[in-house]
Amino acid sequence: MNFNIEKKSGDIVVGIDEVGRGTLAGPVVAVAVYIKISLWNKFIKKYPDIIMIDDSKKISKKIREKIYKILINIVPFGVGAASVKEIEEKNILQASLIAMERAYNSLKINADFVIVDGINIPKISTKVKAIKNGDNKSISIASASIIAKVIRDNLMKKLSNKYPDFFWNKNSGYGTKLHIDKIKLLGITPHHRKSFKPIIKMLE
Numbered sequence: 001m002n003f004n005i006e007k008k009s010g011d012i013v014v015g016i017d018e019v020g021r022g023t024l025a026g027p028v029v030a031v032a033v034y035i036k037i038s039l040w041n042k043f044i045k046k047y048p049d050i051i052m053i054d055d056s057k058k059i060s061k062k063i064r065e066k067i068y069k070i071l072i073n074i075v076p077f078g079v080g081a082a083s084v085k086e087i088e089e090k091n092i093l094q095a096s097l098i099a100m101e102r103a104y105n106s107l108k109i110n111a112d113f114v115i116v117d118g119i120n121i122p123k124i125s126t127k128v129k130a131i132k133n134g135d136n137k138s139i140s141i142a143s144a145s146i147i148a149k150v151i152r153d154n155l156m157k158k159l160s161n162k163y164p165d166f167f168w169n170k171n172s173g174y175g176t177k178l179h180i181d182k183i184k185l186l187g188i189t190p191h192h193r194k195s196f197k198p199i200i201k202m203l204e
Helices: 004-009 037-046 048-052 061-074 084-090 092-107 139-162 177-186 197-203
Strands: 013-019 028-034 077-082 113-117 127-131
Touching: 004 013, 004 113, 004 127, 013 092, 013 139, 028 092, 028 139, 037 048, 048 061, 061 139, 077 084, 077 092, 077 139, 084 092, 113 139, 177 197
Parallel strands: 013 113, 113 127
Antiparallel strands: 013 028, 028 077
16 A cells, blocks of 8 residues: 555645444544655554554454554644534435534644545535545545544443443444344443444334
8 A cells, every 4th residue: 555646636635534333323424634745654664553554444343443553643633523413314324524624623623635535525625536445545544444433342342331241342333143142131322323224224
């Protein structure tokens, strides 16, 4: 993975990705990252593990958390989220775009260009390009995906302390068989997305 997309796009290029679109519980979380390319080789010499940066879904939890700890100390990033209530009211696509917009605003950097993972563009006051499978093509987007994934997983772990029966500390709110079985047995919590098909079917 390289900075080819960033180099073609401008001097200050921000990458954005979100996680949690397909889960049955919890918010959707987005992160915006700005990497100063001229510093990258210096970062690699000091933190060689960042060579393993990739789409957060492709790397192990151990490596993801290791890279996350490095990234949050070397690159500026902003975090945005959309709540379950917003997901229910606006739909998951719109909620994801809102989370991306909030992540960019939270970063507080005026970018020349913003690249986002996917095919839809959030409302951001600069040039924006959506890149399908961007987390496999851009280090900035992949870094955003790693930070977003760890932040959201940690949030779901905290929620799991209050609702231990659903094992969100392990499934992060995704529709595993055990999670679905527990919903059938115990019903839903305020953090479950009632508009999602598996839950709609269970509530009928």
